Amino acid sequence: MEFINESYINSLLEDEKLNHINLQREILLKASDAKGLTLRESAALLNISDPELLDELFHKAKEVKEKIYGNRLVLFAPLYVTNLCVNNCLYCAFRKDNKELKRRTLTVDEIEEEARYLVLTGQKRILLVAGEHPKKASMEFIGEAISRIYSININGNNIRRLNVNTAPLTLNDFKLLKSFGIGTYQCFQETYHYKTYKEMHPSGPKSDFAWRLYAMDRALQAGIDDVGIGALFGLTDYRFETLALLMHAADLDYKYGIGPHTISIPRLEPALNAPAAINPPHAVDDLSFKKIVAVIRLSVPYTGIILSTRERPELRRELFEVGVSQISAGSRTAPGAYKESQESLDEHELEQFQLGDHRSLDEVVKDITSLGYMPSFCTACYRSNRTGDRFMELAKTGNIGKICVPNAMATFEEYLNDFASEETRMIGKHFIDNELRKLSGATKRRTEEMIQKVDAGERDVYL
Ligand code: SAM
Ligand code: SF4
Numbered sequence: 001m002e003f004i005n006e007s008y009i010n011s012l013l014e015d016e017k018l019n020h021i022n023l024q025r026e027i028l029l030k031a032s033d034a035k036g037l038t039l040r041e042s043a044a045l046l047n048i049s050d051p052e053l054l055d056e057l058f059h060k061a062k063e064v065k066e067k068i069y070g071n072r073l074v075l076f077a078p079l080y081v082t083n084l085c086v087n088n089c090l091y092c093a094f095r096k097d098n099k100e101l102k103r104r105t106l107t108v109d110e111i112e113e114e115a116r117y118l119v120l121t122g123q124k125r126i127l128l129v130a131g132e133h134p135k136k137a138s139m140e141f142i143g144e145a146i147s148r149i150y151s152i153n154i155n156g157n158n159i160r161r162l163n164v165n166t167a168p169l170t171l172n173d174f175k176l177l178k179s180f181g182i183g184t185y186q187c188f189q190e191t192y193h194y195k196t197y198k199e200m201h202p203s204g205p206k207s208d209f210a211w212r213l214y215a216m217d218r219a220l221q222a223g224i225d226d227v228g229i230g231a232l233f234g235l236t237d238y239r240f241e242t243l244a245l246l247m248h249a250a251d252l253d254y255k256y257g258i259g260p261h262t263i264s265i266p267r268l269e270p271a272l273n274a275p276a277a278i279n280p281p282h283a284v285d286d287l288s289f290k291k292i293v294a295v296i297r298l299s300v301p302y303t304g305i306i307l308s309t310r311e312r313p314e315l316r317r318e319l320f321e322v323g324v325s326q327i328s329a330g331s332r333t334a335p336g337a338y339k340e341s342q343e344s345l346d347e348h349e350l351e352q353f354q355l356g357d358h359r360s361l362d363e364v365v366k367d368i369t370s371l372g373y374m375p376s377f378c379t380a381c382y383r384s385n386r387t388g389d390r391f392m393e394l395a396k397t398g399n400i401g402k403i404c405v406p407n408a409m410a411t412f413e414e415y416l417n418d419f420a421s422e423e424t425r426m427i428g429k430h431f432i433d434n435e436l437r438k439l440s441g442a443t444k445r446r447t448e449e450m451i452q453k454v455d456a457g458e459r460d461v462y463l
Contacts, residue, residue, distance in 0.1 A: 019047050073375055077118050087204035089190070094352055127164070142166065188266065190235060228261055234280035238292055245296070260303055297322060313367065365415065366421075369428055376408035450463075
């Protein structure tokens with residue numbers, strides 16, 4: 001395809017010069033500027049194998065992440081609305097030919113119940129996820145679901161940002177999706193390697209590689225200016241996939257002046273009756289996965305890197321260190337599973353893939369706070385019109401922190417007051433006090449004022 005130049009990527013992967021430690025060290029020095037890297041430079045960093053230099057890579061990625069995103073970790077939960085699907089992706093339990101999966105599409109009332117459950121655990125951001133189904137996951141249905149979720153308000157607690165991960169749409173349907181008031185539109189290419197893509201997607205609309213590849217172009221042309229790209233790691237050589245993902249990011253930035261708002265890095269997990277998930281053709285080990293995150297962070301410093309509960313808690317902790325900035329928590333990947341997890345539904349018969357992290361939101365919040373990260377439930381940017389190039393400008397210059405720090409702290413305080421367990425509240429309040437001490441000047445004043453408002457009972461306080 002036009003902008004995914006496979007032969008150029010392959011030539012970089014074969015270039016012996018990119019294995020030289022001196023060159024890799026030089027690139028790491030340049031990476032400190034947090035201005036991003038060329039594809040050639042990213043390729044050299046992906047080749048690092050020297051243990052000392054690998055440590056330097058991880059250290060540098062941490063430094064750049066802190067420069068742009070500080071110690072904040074944004075939290076969200078997925079909400080699966082249907083597991084019906086007309087595609088046959090060989091790695092996914094939802095695939096059409098999987099007769100062992102119990103199929104279920106939630107009604108709009110059931111979607112509201114799921115969202116209410118999430119609101120009552122303290123979530124403020126939802127990622128709406130659906131199988132591809134023209135009838136069951138129609139635009140009308142998605143629109144109704146979104147409006148119902150946004151209408152929930154439980155004592156000032158509500159879902160304030162709804163991101164969407166669905167099959168690629170036409171230009172007109174993207175315009176419609178935008179009119180529903182979504183935050184980010186996400187769609188993962190899965191693999192940028194054309195031959196592998198064709199093998200993995202034997203039938204259904206998803207078998208059209210180009211239709212998916214150009215989804216973000218159509219979304220941006222339709223005015224959705226926060227888009228999230230991603231690749232499903234494990235389908236082909238991870239170095240190829242990472243470089244192609246970076247090429248996609250650079251292409252969007254070049255054409256529209258708006259790079260990807262987020263990059264997701266799902267890694268293949270076992271899934272019911274899904275041959276490619278049970279035996280990943282190019283399984284990625286933990287160390288290489290960490291390298292992928294670090295290289296993406298240094299190559300596209302401004303982007304949000306999303307990690308899901310596919311990964312185990314111990315590895316998730318290591319990945320926060322090297323650049324992850326958004327995480328899901330307390331997740332379920334079967335439609336209806338939040339409500340019914342309390343009623344002991346056997347969700348494995350309905351879920352998309354198995355999770356590596358089964359902890360509740362409260363446990364995750366406690367854990368990340370203890371590790372020194374600030375949980376953020378902030379949803380301010382798109383409601384303050386800081387989307388697309390306006391967000392990019394702030395993120396690329398590192399100025400986003402002046403807004404994010406007060407917003408993160410105020411939303412964390414809100415969570416602690418309304419939803420946290422006794423232990424998490426104690427740890428969290430202590431953490432906020434310490435963080436406040438690190439601030440000075442206008443940011444400190446502003447943050448203190450916002451926290452006071454939250455403590456006085458005001459909700460949804462943001463800049
Ligand atoms: N059906 C839509 C699509 O495929 O674009 C959107 C939702 S799909 C449920 C969301 C993502 O789940 C896919 O893009 C894929 O990357 C990921 N996924 C599918 N099977 C997986 C597995 N076995 N392990 C990890 N992630 C998986
Ligand atoms: Fe359907 Fe998406 Fe699963 Fe493919 S990844 S089978 S399109 S739900």
